[in-house]
Amino acid sequence: MKGKKEDKNLRDLFRHKLENVEITPGASVKTGLMRKLGRKEFLRFNPGRFNIYYFGGIVAAAVAVALLLVLSGSDDDKKSLLQPAPSSEITIEDLTDTLIISEEEQSLQSTGAGETTGKISAGQVVDKPESKSSSGITNVQPDEKTTFRQKDGINRSDVDGSISKGSILSDTGRYRNNVQSNLIRKDALFAPSVTSGCIPLKVRFKSNSISSASFNWSFGDGGNSNEKDSEWIFDNDGEYKVTLNVLHPDGLKEIYSAVITAHPLPVAHFEVYPEDAVIPDDEIQLINYSANAVRFRWEFGDGTASDLFEPRHKYEKAGNYTIRLTVYSEFGCSDSHVLVNAFSGSDNFIEFPNAFIPNPGGPTGGYYSFTSDEAARIFHPVFSGVSDYQLRIFSKRGILIFESNDINIGWDGYLNGQRCDPGVYIWKVRGNFRNGEPFTKMGDLTLLKDNQ
């Protein structure tokens, strides 16, 4: 009865004092929470907010576009062979400016016929140099056009449908039905092999301008190049504005640009807890220190895997396993960390001497330490990483003389208070290392006479 009352008193004390206490959390708690929340929200489907599903959609679209570009580029050869190049080819090649094409399209559409492409373009193509110089206004100047074309036309007929020219042709084909092609077309003048990716990001740029011009690439991170087609590796993450200045022999300048996004890499790092886990008895806990990662892939080395952030794992059998963690950032960049032989047995050993001299003064009980037993009065092993252990010593006739299950107790050379005869004895040991690996050893030892 009294006990109950006391209990109530104690309960009331805590309940009344603590039930509605308010403690103001630190500001970092809120920022941390909002960050975690942002990450979780990103992974959740929500039509109202930018999240991974949108991101996935954008990536898919980007990949599709990139694929189309690559395909159309590589198909140039065939196309030019299959379809005899229309006469318009020449103009299109020469006049790398987009304005030409949109003009072309409009005229195409207005005439409402796909029949004589060549004729229309030949008549209406805008001279690129002119359109530039006239402050962006599109002028239709058929006369100048014609002369310009004839000049180059001679070369063209020789190389009929060559690859570099074909690529532009195919581009025009694609944009023919798209009146807004101006901007896209402009960027397509030098086509980066990729526009985004993980660092180190290697990008190849191919310019579609005529090769007699001089080129000056600036890669946005301080690097530049004068090649016609160039290649650049972005080592640091960020958005880079790559610009190409083309200086034509006739003094005309063109400037193009594209943005390349180099995504940072995540960093994979983890530790295994406990460090000296006994396999397979212990369940291990993996502690994840990875940074910038949203997706995780653990391979435990025994054929199993997990996608959890910090999985636990229990191995079926003793052994040495290599654990690999691969992490992926929200941009799909990956990094991995491998722990080879996570439960390494390299530190584990047990060795015995082959002789010792028992203490002449009487039994000592077999306790020893590595510093106190320099005179080798006790028969004991040197070892590391031993979890359990059984030592047995037999006489030559096979009679068990000594047994110890404690690695800290060796044999002092006495049996029932009597010093054993000098001579050869047999020892046998068995046990397990901390990683679960068993050991058994045997050998002989010589009990030496005290030399006094």
Next chain:
Amino acid sequence: MSDQEIIEGCAKHDRQAQQILYDRYSRFLLGVCMRYAVDRAEAEDILQDSFLKIFFGIEDFSGTGSFTGWLRKVAVNTAITHYHKNLKYRYYVDIEEYMSAETGVSSFEEDFYTSDELYKILNDLPAGYRMVFNLYAIEGYKHKEIAELLGIDTNTSKSQYSRARAVIREKLEILRRLKNSYTDNG
């Protein structure tokens, strides 16, 4: 914004509503989490996880009954999850050490102790004692329910509670003597 509006906002994952919910209840919930943790840092960890659960599980709140009661329940459950997660790494205090710790004092004055002192006593308890004591004495769960929540035997819950009580009594008593000695001296 009323609680009802906040709840509706949070159900739509409205960032602003979530912020308001946090600002309004984080102090109260940290007070709850503090009882289940070893220290402030762990309590704040539990608090963060509780809010994530609250934001993503607010649809589960039936709308009937007390909202704070529901919030507190989520925090308690999160604390239990943390307890399970950390179980393996906790420093264990030998239970037997406390077996004989019984004091003759029968009652403790509420006004004599500050809530900080009581928190400290709870924080210093072995994790298992702390869980059982909190759940039984403060949250008012039955031993059978606690046993299920913590994955232990009902009798374990009972014995842990009585040991926790003994430890707490002893600490309260020491604290009382300590405080009295100050007042006596000056």
